[in-house]
Amino acid sequence: MDHNKLALPVGTTLDRFIMRKQEDFPYATGELSQLLRDIALAAKIVNREINRSGLIDIAGAYGNRNVQGEDQQKLDVIANIRFIRALRNGGEVCTIISEEDDDIIQTGNNQGKYVVAIDPLDGSSNIDVNVSIGTIFSIYRRISPTGREGGSADCLQPGTHQVAAGYVIYGSSTMLVYTTGNGVNGFTYEPSLGEFFLSHPNIQTPKTGTVYSINEGSSDSFSPGVVAFVQQCKTEKFSARYIGSLVADFHRNLLKGGIYIYPATAKTPGGKLRLMYECNPLAFIVEQAGGKSSNGQQRTLEIEPQTCHERCPLFIGSKELVEQAEALLAQEKKAPEAAA
Numbered sequence: 380m381d382h383n384k385l386a387l388p389v390g391t392t393l394d395r396f397i398m399r400k401q402e403d404f405p406y407a408t409g410e411l412s413q414l415l416r417d418i419a420l421a422a423k424i425v426n427r428e429i430n431r432s433g434l435i436d437i438a439g440a441y442g443n444r445n446v447q448g449e450d451q452q453k454l455d456v457i458a459n460i461r462f463i464r465a466l467r468n469g470g471e472v473c474t475i476i477s478e479e480d481d482d483i484i485q486t487g488n489n490q491g492k493y494v495v496a497i498d499p500l501d502g503s504s505n506i507d508v509n510v511s512i513g514t515i516f517s518i519y520r521r522i523s524p525t526g527r528e529g530g531s532a533d534c535l536q537p538g539t540h541q542v543a544a545g546y547v548i549y550g551s552s553t554m555l556v557y558t559t560g561n562g563v564n565g566f567t568y569e570p571s572l573g574e575f576f577l578s579h580p581n582i583q584t585p586k587t588g589t590v591y592s593i594n595e596g597s598s599d600s601f602s603p604g605v606v607a608f609v610q611q612c613k614t615e616k617f618s619a620r621y622i623g624s625l626v627a628d629f630h631r632n633l634l635k636g637g638i639y640i641y642p643a644t645a646k647t648p649g650g651k652l653r654l655m656y657e658c659n660p661l662a663f664i665v666e667q668a669g670g671k672s673s674n675g676q677q678r679t680l681e682i683e684p685q686t687c688h689e690r691c692p693l694f695i696g697s698k699e700l701v702e703q704a705e706a707l708l709a710q711e712k713k714a715p716e717a718a719a
């Protein structure tokens with residue numbers, strides 16, 4: 380598909396863009412388009428809550444722990460409620476996997492053809508300090524026939540089965556970036572008009588870059604390959620950039636080039652980030668933009684999920700940088716001392 384043939388001018392509203400691109404999608408019955416609109420609507424509402432979070436009492440912890448053992452922030456819970464409500468009312472989604480809910484959520488829309496995996500609020504540690512945060516979503520077509528609730532087979536599909544994925548970044552401006560497998564496009568929110576407008580058409584990520592993003596606070600338990608790669612970045616005078624909000628670190632590297640790494644560490648032996656609603660959606664986007672994503676060895680999108688909240692290491696960003704990191708990790712396997 381020649382994306383430029385269907386290039387829509389910057390300034391096109393998200394609604395019009397979705398409508399025009401619908402023909403790109405083999406199942407063009409309008410349901411996926413409506414689902415994307417439902418997500419955009421919830422994002423506008425959550426954006427409003429975030430923008431005024433300092434003024435109203437929604438700062439701080441909610442007082443519960445989620446299935447990850449993390450203290451839920453009030454905005455985690457508010458965003459979760461807003462997205463689930465929008466997906467339930469929209470009618471296109473039968474089942475939801477949410478970071479904030481232990482079990483899969485049945486929406487009651489048994490005719491719904493889609494399953495959504497969502498991280499309602501990403502970067503929770505940055506909520507109260509006015510640093511960019513986000514929402515990450517992944518969309519699958521259900522496998523089981525309609526007319527009943529979606530089950531684990533509908534939910535635990537590999538990332539290659541995604542029909543769409545995206546994120547919202549609530550930063551200096553609010554943007555929605557998504558793919559349906561035909562390139563990646565970014566839309567900037569204009570609050571006074573209440574509309575998302577096409578601002579970043581056909582995003583292509585640079586093949587390489589000079590930025591690396593990793594929490595070096597855990598470097599004492601990095602594997603030799605990761606140590607070697609970080610050292611290589613320093614030797615080559617790369618800039619270290621780590622916001623601590625995956626969406627924000629990913630978005631910067633997507634546009635400017637760079638690599639984000641959350642490896643296995645002593646504290647998080649299987650990695651910290653969740654395959655279904657953090658790694659897979661961003662991996663789909665980065666690949667559509669010409670970049671790469673893996674767990675250090677295996678392509679993220681080909682990992683067969685076993686559980687809804689499983690974690691995996693993440694190496695994502697510019698193709699050449701991810702390949703360099705993978706090469707050093709492979710060396711580590713061959714001759715551990717050589718990689719050190």
Ligand SMILES: O=P(O)(O)OC[C@H]1O[C@](O)(COP(=O)(O)O)[C@@H](O)[C@@H]1O
Pocket residue numbers: 449478498500501502503504594623624625626651
């Ligand atoms: O503080 P750490 O260990 O570096 O982890 C930061 C990472 O954890 C996350 O906050 C996890 O996401 P949630 O905030 O959605 O739980 C990522 O956004 C971020 O990149």
Ligand SMILES: [Mg+2]
Pocket residue numbers: 498500501502625657
């Ligand atoms: Mg997250």
Ligand SMILES: [Mg+2]
Pocket residue numbers: 455478498499500501502503
């Ligand atoms: Mg989260």
